[in-house]
Amino acid sequence: MTIAIVRQRSLFGVVILASIYSFLMASVLIVLDAVDVAMTEASVGAGVSTVLLLATLHLVKTTEMNQVRPHLLPLFVSLGTGAVLVWGTLVLPPFGTPDAAIHKHVAPRYLADSIKETNVPNVVTSVLADYRGYDTLGETTVIFTAGIGVMLLLRKARRRNRRDDAETSQ
Amino acid sequence: MPALSIITDHYHYAITVFLMMAGLYIVVARGNMVKKLVGLSIFQTSVYLLYVEPGKIIGGTAPILDPAFTVYSNPLPHVLMLTAIVVGVATLALGLALVVRINEAYGTIEEDEIFEMDRDT
Numbered sequence: 001m002t003i004a005i006v007r008q009r010s011l012f013g014v015v016i017l018a019s020i021y022s023f024l025m026a027s028v029l030i031v032l033d034a035v036d037v038a039m040t041e042a043s044v045g046a047g048v049s050t051v052l053l054l055a056t057l058h059l060v061k062t063t064e065m066n067q068v069r070p071h072l073l074p075l076f077v078s079l080g081t082g083a084v085l086v087w088g089t090l091v092l093p094p095f096g097t098p099d100a101a102i103h104k105h106v107a108p109r110y111l112a113d114s115i116k117e118t119n120v121p122n123v124v125t126s127v128l129a130d131y132r133g134y135d136t137l138g139e140t141t142v143i144f145t146a147g148i149g150v151m152l153l154l155r156k157a158r159r160r161n162r163r164d165d166a167e168t169s170q
Numbered sequence: 171m172p173a174l175s176i177i178t179d180h181y182h183y184a185i186t187v188f189l190m191m192a193g194l195y196i197v198v199a200r201g202n203m204v205k206k207l208v209g210l211s212i213f214q215t216s217v218y219l220l221y222v223e224p225g226k227i228i229g230g231t232a233p234i235l236d237p238a239f240t241v242y243s244n245p246l247p248h249v250l251m252l253t254a255i256v257v258g259v260a261t262l263a264l265g266l267a268l269v270v271r272i273n274e275a276y277g278t279i280e281e282d283e284i285f286e287m288d289r290d291t
Contacts, residue, residue, distance in 0.1 A: 011202070011204050011205065014204070014205055014208055015204075015208070018208045018211060018212070021212070021215070022211075022215070025215045025218070025219075028219070029218070029222060032222050032223060032225075032226045032243070033225075033226055033230060033231060033232045033233070033242075033243035034222045034225070034232070034243070034247075034248045034251070035232045035234075036248055036252060037218065037222060037248050037251045037252055037255070040252055040255045040256070041215075041218070041255055044255055044256065044259050045211070045215070045255065045258075045259070048259055049211065049259055049262055052259075052262060052263055052266050053204065053207075053208070053266065055266075056204060056266045056269055056270060057204065059270050059273060060204065060269065060270070060273045060279050061273075061278070061279065071199045074195055074198040074199035075195060075199070077194075077198065078191040078192075078194050078195040078198070079191070081191060081194065082187050082188065082190070082191035085183075085187045085190070085191075086183065086184050086187050089180055089183035089184075089187070090180055092180070092183065092224070093224070094175075094179030094180065095179055095180070095182055095223065095226070095228075096226055096227055096228030096229075097227070097228075098227045098230070098241065100224060102224050102225065102244055102246075102247075103225075103227065103244055106246065107244045107245060107246050110245055110246070111233065111235070111242055111245070114235070115235050121234055121235045121236065122233070122234045122235075123233040123234065123235060123242070123245040124233055124234075124245045124248045124249055124252070127245050127246065127249045128249045128252060128253075132249055135249070135250075135253055136253065138253075139253045139256055139257055142257050142260055142261075143256065143257070143260045146260035146261060146263060146264045147260070147263075149264045149267065150263050150264055150267040153264075153267040153268060153270070153271050154267055154270065154271075
């Protein structure tokens with residue numbers, strides 16, 4: 001699937017494959033017990049992102065031109081970095097063991113106390129909105145800034161288009 | 171069989187790294203900007219996997235408290251990745267808006283053609 005996205009030259013094909021890929025990723029996340037993340041990935045990754053990409057393709061050319069640049073060096077860099085990363089993961093704790101360091105830190109406290117302190121059975125919700133509320137504040141700040149950026153970029157373009165239309169009609 | 175157990179315990183990291191490097195390759199090697207952004211999204215999904223995978227406990231269940239279960243997966247990576255997904259779509263929207271503007275200014279979204287135009291002027 002990923003290789004198909006790399007090879008595909010038609011950008012419509014790329015976008016649709018990316019959407020299917022997001023749904024597959026959501027199913028993988030369900031298997032990994034991350035149901036909240038999977039729901040968000042299915043709605044945001046496969047839904048909103050696809051709509052945004054298709055809206056962009058409506059405005060630009062939809063076929064990718066043939067490559068003239070060399071692609072051996074990026075391939076080599078990717079493979080090299082990947083090999084180093086795989087080598088680095090070999091010392092990490094094995095998959096699915098309950099005594100890994102990640103399960104000994106704050107997570108047991110969240111699981112034990114969240115029902116007492118917040119009265120919310122879904123621990124992900126209570127951590128997101130309560131214990132780590134500042135993260136969510138930062139997240140909304142990022143979205144706000146990005147929204148302002150998108151509006152500024154696109155509004156300028158629209159106004160200039162209108163001026164061009166007015167000039168040609170005179 | 172230590173070698174075999176290393177492979178069976180850690181192959182999920184190899185899958186993650188493969189997706190990560192596929193995204194990196196698209197971003198570096200492809201000149202089309204929409205495709206670069208799709209590559210960036212693939213890189214992002216691999217990071218979700220990288221965070222969520224260590225949080226899984228075999229035999230555990232999703233972290234929604236219920237008297238019927240005692241072992242839950244780690245909720246903290248899930249929270250972090252929820253934030254990351256939403257921030258990711260915000261940056262994707264900003265990148266696509268930039269692509270639309272570049273397309274209006276240059277008439278193309280291929281990096282090589284844009285470089286040539288810049289060289290000519």
